[in-house]
Amino acid sequence: MQHKTTTLEAATLDSGQPRDSLIGGSWITHTNKIDVINPVDGSTLAKVSSASVEDCLAAVDSAHAAFESWRTTAPRARAEILRKSYELMIVDHEKLARLITMENGKVLSDARAEVAYAAEFFRWFSEEAVRIDGDYRRAPSGANWLLVTRQAVGVALLATPWNFPAAMATRKIGPALAAGCTVVLKPASDTPLTALAIAEIMKRAGVPDGVVNVVVPSPAGPAVSAMLKSDRIRKLSFTGSTQVGAVLLAQAAEKIINCSMELGGNAPFVVFEDADISSALDGAMLAKMRNGGAACTAANRFFVHERVYDAFADGLTQRMSALVVGDGLDPKTTVGPLVSRAQQQRIAELVASATRNGAEITCGGTASTDGSFGFQPTVLTEVGFDAPILNEEIFGPVAPLVRFNDADDVLAHSNKVEHGLVSYVYTRDIGRGMRFAEALESGMVGLNRGLVSDPAAPFGGVKASGLGREGGHDGLLAFLETKYVAGNW
Numbered sequence: 001m002q003h004k005t006t007t008l009e010a011a012t013l014d015s016g017q018p019r020d021s022l023i024g025g026s027w028i029t030h031t032n033k034i035d036v037i038n039p040v041d042g043s044t045l046a047k048v049s050s051a052s053v054e055d056c057l058a059a060v061d062s063a064h065a066a067f068e069s070w071r072t073t074a075p076r077a078r079a080e081i082l083r084k085s086y087e088l089m090i091v092d093h094e095k096l097a098r099l100i101t102m103e104n105g106k107v108l109s110d111a112r113a114e115v116a117y118a119a120e121f122f123r124w125f126s127e128e129a130v131r132i133d134g135d136y137r138r139a140p141s142g143a144n145w146l147l148v149t150r151q152a153v154g155v156a157l158l159a160t161p162w163n164f165p166a167a168m169a170t171r172k173i174g175p176a177l178a179a180g181c182t183v184v185l186k187p188a189s190d191t192p193l194t195a196l197a198i199a200e201i202m203k204r205a206g207v208p209d210g211v212v213n214v215v216v217p218s219p220a221g222p223a224v225s226a227m228l229k230s231d232r233i234r235k236l237s238f239t240g241s242t243q244v245g246a247v248l249l250a251q252a253a254e255k256i257i258n259c260s261m262e263l264g265g266n267a268p269f270v271v272f273e274d275a276d277i278s279s280a281l282d283g284a285m286l287a288k289m290r291n292g293g294a295a296c297t298a299a300n301r302f303f304v305h306e307r308v309y310d311a312f313a314d315g316l317t318q319r320m321s322a323l324v325v326g327d328g329l330d331p332k333t334t335v336g337p338l339v340s341r342a343q344q345q346r347i348a349e350l351v352a353s354a355t356r357n358g359a360e361i362t363c364g365g366t367a368s369t370d371g372s373f374g375f376q377p378t379v380l381t382e383v384g385f386d387a388p389i390l391n392e393e394i395f396g397p398v399a400p401l402v403r404f405n406d407a408d409d410v411l412a413h414s415n416k417v418e419h420g421l422v423s424y425v426y427t428r429d430i431g432r433g434m435r436f437a438e439a440l441e442s443g444m445v446g447l448n449r450g451l452v453s454d455p456a457a458p459f460g461g462v463k464a465s466g467l468g469r470e471g472g473h474d475g476l477l478a479f480l481e482t483k484y485v486a487g488n489w
Contacts, residue, residue, distance in 0.1 A: 013046055013102070014095060018196040020049040021216065024062035025209025030055060034189050034218045039105030039337040039373045040327045046103075048192050051215035056184070056223040057230060059213035063155045063182040064232045066210030071152045071180040075130045078177060082126035084205035089119035089170075089198070096197060100165060101328040103191045105337040105373065108328055110291055117453070118166035118198075121471070124455040125174035128476045132179070144488050150480040152180030153258055154234030157227055159186045159220075159248075161240045162339050163294045163395075165194035171455075171470050172237045173202075173212065179479035181235060184213045186224065190339050192216040225251055233257060235479060239296075241393075242419070242464045260468035260478045262296070262460055264393045265421035268414040269299035270436070272407070273307040275426035276448075281315045283450030284399070287424050289323070289377065290451070292335050293397040294343075296465075297422045297444075297453065301390045302401045303410045309403050313381050316399060317362040320377040323397075325368055335397060337373035344373045347396040354380050354389045354400060364397070385413050393419070407436070415441040421461035422452055443469075 020027040030049040038045040051059070070078075089096065097111040104111070135148040156176045160168035169185060176183045187195035199214045217223035227233055228251050236252050238245055239262040252259050269287060271280045287299035304312045328336030338344045348367050355361060359380040368374030377397040383389065389400050404410040414423060422444040427433045430447075437445040443461035446452045453459060458469035468478050 013099070013193070017046070017099070017193060018200050019046055019193075021051045021055055021059070022196070022199045022212065022214040023055065023059045024065075024213070025203070028055065034192070034216060036103050036193060037190070037340070038102065039339055041371055042341070042373070046193060048196070048216055051217045051223065053217070053223045053226045056186075056215045056217055056227050059184045059215050060155060060227050060230050060232050062210040062213055063184050066208060067152075067155055067182045070177075070182050070208060070211050073180070075132065078180065079126040079129040081202075081206050082122045082129065082174060082177060085202050085207075086119050086122035086126065088201045088205055089115065089122065092197075092201065093119075096166060096194065098329065099197055100191075100194050101336065103193050104162065104165060105339055106291055106294075106328055107333050107336045108331070110336075111328070114164055114167050117455070118164075118170040120455045121167070121170040121174040124471075125178040125476065128175070128473060129178035131473070132476070132480065139486075144486050147485040147487065149483050149485070150477075151483055153479050153481050154181060155232050156181045156183045156235035156237060156479060157186065157224070157233045158183050159224065159236075159238045159240065160188060160195065162188035162190040163291060165191040166198060168239050169195045169198055171459075171475070173198075175470070175475040176235075176237070176479045177207075177211065178476055181479045182211045184215065184227065186215055186217065186220065189216055189218045189220065224248070228252055228255060228257060231255065236260070237478070238262070245466065258481075260470065261466040262470060263464060263466040264419050265296040265298070265461065265465055266300045266391070266393050266417045266419040267297060267422045267424060267442070268440075269302045269424040270410055270414065270426065271302070271304045271308060271312055272425075272427040272429070272432070273305040274428045275308065276428060277308055277311055277315065279448065280312065280426040281319060283424065283426060283446070283448070284316055285319055286450035287446065288399050289335065289397060292338070294338065294395050296393070298395070299399070299424055299450075300394055301414075302399055303404050303414065304401055306403045306405045309401070313362065313379065313401055316401070317379045320379050320397075320399065321363040323377045325374040325376060327372075335374070335377055337368065338375060338396060339373065341373055343396065344375055347375050347394070347398060350389055350392060350394060351378055351380070351398060354383065354387060357384070357387050357389075359383045359387065359389075359400065391417060411436065411439055418464040419461065420463040421465035422446065424450060
C-alpha cells in the first residue's frame with residue numbers, strides 16, 4: 001500500500017540550523033554549496049557549505065592545536081562535557097528527530113529511536129572517560145616493575161554514512177573525546193545537517209574550540225586523502241561500504257594510521273523448525289525494516305527451515321504488505337523513502353534480477369510512483385541458495401527467503417559471503433542456538449532477538465565487515481594507545 005503526503009512541513013528547517021563548516025570553534029561559510037535533497041519529493045531542503053581541501057586541512061590544524069590541552073584535561077571534566085551534550089540532545093530530541101527525517105527520509109518513529117540511541121553514546125562514554133584503566137605489577141623475574149598506561153591516540157578523522165546521521169557521529173565522537181582525542185568529523189554529504197546540529201549542541205555543552213571540527217567536502221575523496229597525508233591524523237574511524245573502506249585502509253597504510261573500520265554487512269536470518277514463528281516474525285520485521293532496511297545490521301538473507309517456510313513466508317508477506325510508504329513526517333507512514341533516486345533504482349534492479357533468476361514476489365516489488373524515492377516493502381520467495389541477490393548488501397526493504405533442511409548446509413551458506421557483521425538465529429533449543437552462534441563467522445549474533453545494537457556492547461564485524469569495535473569499553477580503547485614503562489624505583 002502506498003500513501004502520498006504533503007511535504008510542506010518537511011521543506012522548512014529551523015532558522016538556527018547550522019549550514020557551514022565548524023573549524024576551530026567558528027562557523028565558516030564557503031562559496032561552494034552542496035544541495036541537501038528532500039527524499040520525499042526531490043526538492044532542495046538546504047544548501048550546505050562545501051569545504052575545500054584547504055578548509056579540511058585547516059580543520060585538521062585546529063584539532064592538532066587543541067589536542068595537547070584536551071588530552072591533559074581532567075577525565076572528569078571531559079566526562080561532564082559529554083554528559084551535558086547527552087542532556088542537550090535529549091532536550092532537542094524532537095527537533096533532531098524531525099531533522100533526520102527531513103534529510104534522510106526515515107519515518108519519525110525510527111528517527112526518534114535514533115536520537116535516543118545516539119544520545120546514549122554521549123552518556124555511556126561520559127561514564128567511560130573516568131574509567132581509563134592501567135596496570136602496575138612486579139615482573140615475574142623480580143628484576144623490575146611493569147607499568148602500563150593508556151594515552152590518547154591523537155587527532156582522529158571520523159567519517160560517517162548517511163543511514164544513521166546522528167548515531168554514527170556520536171558513536172565515534174563520544175569515545176574519541178572521552179579518551180582525550182580531538183576530532184575532524186566528515187559526515188555524508190547526503191545527510192550533513194544532523195551532524196552540524198550535533199556539533200552546535202556540543203558547542204553549547206562547552207566543548208573547547210578546535211576539539212570538535214566538522215567539514216563536508218564534495219567530492220570527499222581528495223579532501224580525505226589530503227587529511228590522511230597531513231602527518232597530523234593519527235586515527236581514522238570510518239563507517240561505510242567495504243569498497244571505500246579498502247581504499248581508505250590503503251591510504252592510511254602509507255602513514256601507518258591507526259584504523260577502525262565498520263564496513264558492510266550481509267546478515268543471515270536463520271529460522272529453525274522449532275522456532276517460535278510469531279517471535280521470529282517480530283524479530284524479522286525489526287531486523288529487516290528498522291531504518292527502512294538501510295542498516296548494515298539489516299537481515300539480508302532469510303534461511304527458513306522447510307517445515308515452517310510456508311508459515312513464515314505467509315506471515316512476513318502479511319506484515320510487509322501492511323506497511324505504508326510515504327513522507328516520514330506523516331504519522332500514517334511506516335516506511336519512509338530511500339535516501340536518493342540512485343538507491344531507489346539500485347533496489348529496483350536487485351528485485352528485477354532476482355525475479356529473472358526464479359524468485360517470486362509475494363508483495364511489493366515496485367518503486368513509488370509519486371515522485372518520491374520510496375520503494376514498496378518486498379518479500380521474495382523461492383530464492384535459491386546461489387541467487388545473486390544473496391551476495392549483495394540490499395540496504396532497502398527487500399526480504400529474500402530461502403528454504404533449507406540441513407543445519408550444516410545453512411551454516412556453510414551463512415558463512416560463505418565475504419561479510420561477517422551480524423547474524424540472527426531463531427530456535428527454542430538454546431543449546432543448539434549457542435553452538436550455531438559460535439560457529440557463525442560474524443562479530444555479533446542476535447539469538448532469538450532482532451536487535452543487537454547497544455551503546456554498552458562492542459559493535460563490529462569480522463572478515464570484510466571491518467576492523468575493531470565501537471561501543472562498550474572496546475570503543476574507548478579504540479582511541480587509546482597502550483604505553484609500557486619498565487623501571488626500578
